[in-house]
Amino acid sequence: MALENGNQKVEVGSSCSKPIRNYNWVLIVFRVFAFMATAAATIVMGLNKETKTIVVATVGSTPLTATLTAKFQDTPAFVFFVIANGIATIHNLVMIAADICGKRLDYKGLRLAIIAILDMMTVALVAGGVNAAVYMAELGKNGNSHARWNKICDKFGKFCDHGGGAIIASFGGLLFMLIISVMSILKLLKPKSNCAVSASLVP
């Protein structure tokens, strides 16, 4: 915009550029990765169940058997793991949908800040879930001789393998969520620093 006035002209220019587009699709790709990782963790742990029939005694030549079932619901840490990863999965799905469809949704210019805060809380949730599960899994694998808790992975190998897979997927999801959260925070800087109004006097 130029305001002409006699022999002088005042240039009032706005260098307010749009938020960089390339940056956005990188974030969406990371969100898709995080979504897949936490969804895999939720499903694998949620379906984790192993039933085993063990011979407990032999009466004459007849073996007495007992059927034991290991399932994730029996361990509170694994239940929390499934809930935490499930919420993270929904969070990323909603964020992807909001990013693609709902660009116009905003509340008092706080849209990006709300996203950054929700991302931070999801990071905390996934970190809590995966750490609760990993130490319980470690106990199942190695036992704890001090507390006289025996390992159970020698009996329920498949259950432990599936649980381990879910935990690895969730750690992957946590890594992606950390990157997403950092990007969301940095995004708060971007649009405003590009948006400066300048005024200069052109003789």
Place this chain on the structure above:
Amino acid sequence: MALENGNQKVEVGSSCSKPIRNYNWVLIVFRVFAFMATAAATIVMGLNKETKTIVVATVGSTPLTATLTAKFQDTPAFVFFVIANGIATIHNLVMIAADICGKRLDYKGLRLAIIAILDMMTVALVAGGVNAAVYMAELGKNGNSHARWNKICDKFGKFCDHGGGAIIASFGGLLFMLIISVMSILKLLKPKSNCAVSASLVP
């Protein structure tokens, strides 16, 4: 600033206000609370040790005793709890010091963003540590009949009480860290939205 030019005057004004001071000391108060909570959690869990002498058998009239010690180092989740809360304590101490003394420290205008990112990572760390510990403590308190892990809190009551206290303190620290992290993210919005350069033509 006013640029006079014949009968017209162009006002070029900057409404760039300083970041609100009142807001800052609330943040420092929360940091002090978070520091105290995580420091208490670290110390109480780090010093958690109980030694007990139990009669295991009686030969004639002579009791055979065994001395058992419960200490936090025997449980990996509690070791992680101490490390996580220790790091959070140091983080808040450094942030308080940086807030009071080092206002001039900045790197390419990224100071507030770096603080927000570090706060977010500390939230994740404390969330991981406290959730790992709380599920292990729950196991010690109630046992897990499915895995045949017996409760140990009936034998080591003091150890469990101290551990529980440390976990409550750490949950308090996590709550304060969540509030601090939200404030750090919102701080990224504040100074820039107050800092607009305007140009107006005064006839």
